[in-house]
Amino acid sequence: MPIPRHALTEAAARLGTPLYVYDAAELDAAAARVQAAFAGAQVFYAVKANPNLHLLRRFAAAGLGFECVSLGELARAQAAGVPVGGVILNGPAKTDAEYAAAARLGATIVVDREEEAALLPPGSRVLVRVNPGAAVSTHDHLATGAARSKFGVTPEQVLPLMERLRDEGHDVLGLHVHIGSAVEREGDFADAFARVLALRPQTGKLGVLNVGGGWLPGADLGTIAAQARQAAAAFGAELWVEPGRYLVASAGWLLTRVVGTKRTGRNFCLVDAGMTEFLRPMLYGASHPLYPLWDALASDVWDVAGPACESGDMIARGVTLPTPQRGHLLLIGEAGAYGASMSSTYLSRPRPAEALWTGSEWQPIRRRESVESLWTLEMADSESGD
Numbered sequence: 001m002p003i004p005r006h007a008l009t010e011a012a013a014r015l016g017t018p019l020y021v022y023d024a025a026e027l028d029a030a031a032a033r034v035q036a037a038f039a040g041a042q043v044f045y046a047v048k049a050n051p052n053l054h055l056l057r058r059f060a061a062a063g064l065g066f067e068c069v070s071l072g073e074l075a076r077a078q079a080a081g082v083p084v085g086g087v088i089l090n091g092p093a094k095t096d097a098e099y100a101a102a103a104r105l106g107a108t109i110v111v112d113r114e115e116e117a118a119l120l121p122p123g124s125r126v127l128v129r130v131n132p133g134a135a136v137s138t139h140d141h142l143a144t145g146a147a148r149s150k151f152g153v154t155p156e157q158v159l160p161l162m163e164r165l166r167d168e169g170h171d172v173l174g175l176h177v178h179i180g181s182a183v184e185r186e187g188d189f190a191d192a193f194a195r196v197l198a199l200r201p202q203t204g205k206l207g208v209l210n211v212g213g214g215w216l217p218g219a220d221l222g223t224i225a226a227q228a229r230q231a232a233a234a235f236g237a238e239l240w241v242e243p244g245r246y247l248v249a250s251a252g253w254l255l256t257r258v259v260g261t262k263r264t265g266r267n268f269c270l271v272d273a274g275m276t277e278f279l280r281p282m283l284y285g286a287s288h289p290l291y292p293l294w295d296a297l298a299s300d301v302w303d304v305a306g307p308a309c310e311s312g313d314m315i316a317r318g319v320t321l322p323t324p325q326r327g328h329l330l331l332i333g334e335a336g337a338y339g340a341s342m343s344s345t346y347l348s349r350p351r352p353a354e355a356l357w358t359g360s361e362w363q364p365i366r367r368r369e370s371v372e373s374l375w376t377l378e379m380a381d382s383e384s385g386d
């Protein structure tokens with residue numbers, strides 16, 4: 001943990017909990033690691049991992065482009081300053097408003113199905129997303145390159161789609177393949193790339209091969225980059241990548257406060273963050289490292305539970321912790337990716353604040369939502385009557 005304990009205590013006192021905290025140096029270091037491993041490739045940050053404008057501006061300044069999947073993400077890209085690296089629009093079900101926003105930003109559009117050929121703005125720059133139909137070692141919800149997933153077209157559909165897109169007057173830059181997120185085996189990437197490479201005799205030389213993201217923070221980037229480079233070279237193509245988690249997961253923590261404990265046969269440590277602030281443990285059974293910011297002589301096995309009225313609202317089960325007490329601070333690690341971005345206001349819980357540690361001080365980068373803001377969009381009787 002690069003942020004000193006006294007700074008975390010101070011942030012909790014000043015900005016409250018639950019609080020997402022990020023380390024600026026680790027964000028920069030992760031971007032530099034990706035750029036070094038993928039030297040010569042264009043890196044697009046997958047905005048969904050963490051869309052805070054401060055992070056977007058930081059990555060844009062480092063030369064990264066953005067990968068977006070919604071009107072909101074495209075608008076954030078624009079608000080952060082369209083990166084020189086460029087913008088990509090992905091998604092299996094794009095709306096007319098999203099196509100139009102992509103066209104305004106000069107984004108490259110990833111075509112996910114045949115119908116899109118007739119829906120795209122005239123003269124779009126496109127990639128065709130191919131689903132390699134490969135086995136992917138990750139949670140079923142996170143596998144996108146398996147045959148039963150909804151993404152992309154089959155290898156057999158690629159060539160006719162490229163031809164149709166060209167006939168419609170679009171600029172077909174090349175192919176896109178993203179097999180999933182939090183992929184455990186690096187060999188899965190090589191398998192998928194091999195399936196895409198089988199298309200080489202039909203496609204001929206391509207301008208771009210975009211191999212997506214999906215790398216775990218601990219992944220061997222050297223191996224993945226070598227495989228990706230080889231595939232791109234075989235197509236005579238420029239390599240593009242779209243990492244999300246790798247760039248931000250390890251640079252973020254969720255700081256939560258112990259509300260209390262109870263022993264009912266199991267030991268429960270109840271904290272002020274749960275499924276509404278951090279959904280990954282509940283949605284994917286994800287386990288995240290926990291760092292208690294207190295000392296105690298005794299330790300025991302604890303279930304760390306959130307405040308929601310759902311039994312699935314657990315941060316962790318069966319973890320050994322020094323005996324917690326109301327008021328103690330607990331840090332949840334690897335929370336920079338898909339933490340804040342997947343938080344919700346379920347149970348009318350305002351979403352948490354976010355702060356960036358610059359190495360010497362805190363820069364608050366998102367205010368805590370106010371309770372009152374939760375119903376500002378709900379209409380008065382005078383407005384909603386017909």
Ligand code: LLP
Pocket residue numbers: 046049067090142144178180181182212213214215242243244245246280284337338342
């Ligand atoms: N490119 C495309 C087309 C994607 O769909 C994704 C992620 C990425 C890139 C970035 O993948 P990454 O490098 O972050 O693995 N909510 C889930 C993750 C869903 C990822 C969806 N697509 C989680 O909390 O694990």
